[in-house]
Amino acid sequence: MCRRRGGGLGSSVxxxxxxxxxxxxxxxxxxxxxxxxxxxxxxxxxxxxxAPLVIVGVVVAxxxxxxxxxxxxxxxxxxxxxxxxxxxxxxxx
Numbered sequence: 864m865c866r867r868r869g870g871g872l873g874s875s876v877x878x879x880x881x882x883x884x885x886x887x888x889x890x891x892x893x894x895x896x897x898x899x900x901x902x903x904x905x906x907x908x909x910x911x912x913x914a915p916l917v918i919v920g921v922v923v924a925x926x927x928x929x930x931x932x933x934x935x936x937x938x939x940x941x942x943x944x945x946x947x948x949x950x951x952x953x954x955x956x
Contacts (some may be wrong), residue, residue: 882907883920884947890921891928891944899925 886903890896903909903917924944 879913879916881951882909882913883916885951886917886921887924888944888948890924892948894925894928896921896925 882903885907886899889902890899893899893902899921900914900918903921904914907913907917909917
């Protein structure tokens with residue numbers, strides 16, 4: 864099987880997932896859903912076709928954070944989100 868560098872289905876799926884994860888990470892740290900959507904769209908340079916994915920990622924993460932914070936587990940989720948962001952920026956913890 865021949866693999867091409869920088870192309871193919873795998874890299875495009877990776878970019879799509881990355882944009883959703885950025886939105887989820889931002890909302891878990893800031894706890895401001897609308898601002899998180901805007902920041903994620905600007906940082907990842909996602910076009911209008913990716914906006915719904917970012918919005919869904921932010922909404923799901925926001926609901927998860929609210930639910931876990933009621934149970935006292937938000938610290939762990941925020942820690943995981945910060946680790947994901949640091950790893951994506953090339954600064955592993």
